[in-house]
Amino acid sequence: MRQSRASRWLLRALKLSLGLLVLVTAAGCHTDMWIQPKTVPLEESTFYADKSSARPLVPGTVARGHLEEDTPFFTGRDDNGQLVTAIPVKFNSDKEFKEFLLRGQERFNIYCTPCHGRLGDGQGMISKRGLALRRPPANYHTDRLRNMPIGHFYDVMTKGYGVMFSYASRVEPQDRWAIAAYIRALQLSQHADSADYTAAQRASRQSTGSLGTETQ
Numbered sequence: 001m002r003q004s005r006a007s008r009w010l011l012r013a014l015k016l017s018l019g020l021l022v023l024v025t026a027a028g029c030h031t032d033m034w035i036q037p038k039t040v041p042l043e044e045s046t047f048y049a050d051k052s053s054a055r056p057l058v059p060g061t062v063a064r065g066h067l068e069e070d071t072p073f074f075t076g077r078d079d080n081g082q083l084v085t086a087i088p089v090k091f092n093s094d095k096e097f098k099e100f101l102l103r104g105q106e107r108f109n110i111y112c113t114p115c116h117g118r119l120g121d122g123q124g125m126i127s128k129r130g131l132a133l134r135r136p137p138a139n140y141h142t143d144r145l146r147n148m149p150i151g152h153f154y155d156v157m158t159k160g161y162g163v164m165f166s167y168a169s170r171v172e173p174q175d176r177w178a179i180a181a182y183i184r185a186l187q188l189s190q191h192a193d194s195a196d197y198t199a200a201q202r203a204s205r206q207s208t209g210s211l212g213t214e215t216q
């Protein structure tokens with residue numbers, strides 16, 4: 001009886017010291033990582049002359065994928081600072097251009113239709129449901145916008161326009177041009193002239209009669 005009591009005490013003492021040992025070793029694990037020369041963000045530094053631990057970027061540093069040169073492709077403007085009248089992208093085939101337009105259609109439908117509508121007439125869901133904007137989303141089928149150089153559409157997406165915010169952080173330059181090209185296609189779709197059709201196209205339309213009389 002006495003012996004077993006003593007051994008119980010011994011066991012308890014053993015457990016306790018084992019627990020203490022685990023605690024001490026675990027706590028000691030990271031002190032050498034903790035205590036080392038380093039600076040925490042925004043901490044003052046005595047090492048650099050400007051006393052700032054945050055170092056400036058090396059001049060000319062460009063974040064990966066963000067190299068923007070002073071060319072019409074990135075600025076939408078020519079050497080004289082005028083908005084470009086043609087898309088500054090080269091196409092090697094009609095197929096390539098068609099893919100570019102389809103990409104523009106897809107991007108337009110994602111980013112622009114909520115306000116401008118699928119037709120670009122300014123009747124997107126947001127307008128229809130009465131979003132209170134100081135000015136309504138533009139209708140692209142006005143004489144002013146039809147006559148705008150294509151660079152204007154790139155410019156609006158890049159910098160924003162009036163109450164519309166910029167899309168530069170969401171839409172890459174190449175896609176901005178694709179959207180601009182698609183806007184031109186939309187404008188044409190609502191303002192086609194019979195002279196724009198080839199004789200063969202006119203003949204096929206007359207035979208189906210699907211489009212009715214032409215308006216100018």
Ligand code: HEC
Nearest residue numbers: 111112115133135136137138153156157161162163164167
């Ligand atoms: C959240 C709503 C909204 C979205 C989304 C939006 N816009 Fe707009 N946009 C507007 C509004 C509002 C105006 C009118 C701004 C003004 O006149 O102050 C406008 C105007 C315009 C104009 C006319 C500029 C002019 O010269 O009058 C163009 C072009 C345009 N947007 C293109 C786009 C394109 C391209 C996209 C998609 C990448 C887009 N917008 C997405 C709200 C939007």
